[in-house]
Amino acid sequence: MGPGDVERGGGADGITYTCQICGKTCTGYPRSRYCVQCRTTVRRETQRKSKARVAEKQREDGVMKQRGTGERPSAPSLGQIAVRARAQHMSYGEYVAKYGI
Numbered sequence: 635m636g637p638g639d640v641e642r643g644g645g646a647d648g649i650t651y652t653c654q655i656c657g658k659t660c661t662g663y664p665r666s667r668y669c670v671q672c673r674t675t676v677r678r679e680t681q682r683k684s685k686a687r688v689a690e691k692q693r694e695d696g697v698m699k700q701r702g703t704g705e706r707p708s709a710p711s712l713g714q715i716a717v718r719a720r721a722q723h724m725s726y727g728e729y730v731a732k733y734g735i
């Protein structure tokens with residue numbers, strides 16, 4: 635194995651290790667497991683996953699909040715219709731007939 639096999643910028647200070655993803659031989663620190671390229675990829679992937687996890691959590695929270703109210707904005711409940719009808723001094727039947735709910 636000659637100097638040409640060692641990753642550029644390595645040098646005598648580091649130890650030689652094999653990237654656990656692509657199998658490339660690199661020189662670096664004893665704790666290193668991946669080459670520079672794969673390390674960057676792994677880090678990006680980890681960030682992407684953690685962001686996706688946060689987004690999913692927020693989505694779940696939103697669903698929970700919607701379920702918590704028990705009301706869908708597009709479909710007013712009978713109680714809501716009755717309140718609106720009363721506010722306009724109409725009966726429930728008159729309100730439904732007028733607004734077609």
Ligand SMILES: [Zn+2]
Pocket residue numbers: 653654655656657658668669670671672673
């Ligand atoms: Zn690699």
